[in-house]
Amino acid sequence: GEDVEQSLFLSVREGDSSVINCTYTDSSSTYLYWYKQEPGAGLQLLTYIFSNMDMKQDQRLTVLLNKKDKHLSLRIADTQTGDSAIYFCAESGAGNMLTFGGGTRLMVKP
Amino acid sequence: DAGVIQSPRHEVTEMGQEVTLRCKPISGHDYLFWYRQTMMRGLELLIYFNNNVPIDDSGMPEDRFSAKMPNASFSTLKIQPSEPRDSAVYFCASMAQETEAFFGQGTRLTVV
Numbered sequence: 165g166e167d168v169e170q171s172l173f174l175s176v177r178e179g180d181s182s183v184i185n186c187t188y189t190d191s192s193s194t195y196l197y198w199y200k201q202e203p204g205a206g207l208q209l210l211t212y213i214f215s216n217m218d219m220k221q222d223q224r225l226t227v228l229l230n231k232k233d234k235h236l237s238l239r240i241a242d243t244q245t246g247d248s249a250i251y252f253c254a255e256s257g258a259g260n261m262l263t264f265g266g267g268t269r270l271m272v273k274p
Numbered sequence: 275d276a277g278v279i280q281s282p283r284h285e286v287t288e289m290g291q292e293v294t295l296r297c298k299p300i301s302g303h304d305y306l307f308w309y310r311q312t313m314m315r316g317l318e319l320l321i322y323f324n325n326n327v328p329i330d331d332s333g334m335p336e337d338r339f340s341a342k343m344p345n346a347s348f349s350t351l352k353i354q355p356s357e358p359r360d361s362a363v364y365f366c367a368s369m370a371q372e373t374e375a376f377f378g379q380g381t382r383l384t385v386v
Contacts, residue, residue, distance in 0.1 A: 197374060206278075206365060206377040252317065261330065262307065262367075262375055266316035 170253055170265035177273050182240040184268045186253030189234060193255040196229060198238045201250045201267070210238070210251075240270075248272045280366050280378035287385055292354040295381045298347055299368030307375060308341055308351050309365040317365075323349065356385045 168188045176182045188196070194215055199207040213220045213227045213236070220227045226239040240247055253265040279298040287293050299306050307322040321331040326343045334341070338357070343349040353360055361384050369375040 195374070199377075206379040207367075209374045209376070212374055261319065261322060263319070264309075264317040 168263050168265040170268045173269050175271045182243045184238045184251050186236040188255045190257045195256045196236050197254040199252040245272045278378035284382045290355045293356045295351040297349045297366030303368035303370045305369040307367040310362045312362045358385045361385050
């Protein structure tokens with residue numbers, strides 16, 4: 165079955181760049197997503213990328229997709245303490261089902 | 275639109291009791307998903323509906339879990355009887371065709 169994997173934890177200093185990585189197995193994925201979850205809240209869509217793109221930039225966020233290696237990354241430039249959260253990678257496969265990774269907890273130190 | 279609305283936000287119940295979680299999707303969205311989030315397993319898809327019809331319920335852990343979508347604006351996830359290991363945050367999400375999913379704030383369930 166489909167599988168999405170992420171590292172569990174990332175710690176960076178305020179002002180540095182953060183890079184969160186994700187690997188997936190379903191080569192038929194149409195869209196790949198990054199969601200952010202703050203404490204006590206639901207998931208909020210940050211950005212998404214269509215599978216025929218290899219890069220998407222949105223202000224401080226850059227998404228890179230390597231379809232050959234099935235690798236997705238999210239880069240946050242000038243990371244702020246407010247970026248501390250759990251970040252989920254997700255892919256949409258058959259039937260528009262979303263498969264999520266386990267989430268990466270980003271901690272930003274002042 | 276107010277987004278996906280879930281109720282209650284928090285539920286504490288005793289083992290053996292029936293629990294019903296509710297979800298109101300965004301109007302016009304034809305997909306609805308129920309997810310469970312725990313520390314051990316992360317985010318798991320339990321079941322999803324398309325046009326009110328259950329499409330895939332393979333993620334439902336046991337027969338104690340059931341979900342319904344009687345109309346396009348309402349869905350329930352029921353656990354009967356509840357057990358302590360069901361304690362988790364349950365998310366509902368809705369989606370229009372080929373777009374992103376929007377999540378509710380979740381229901382934190384504690385079964386004691």
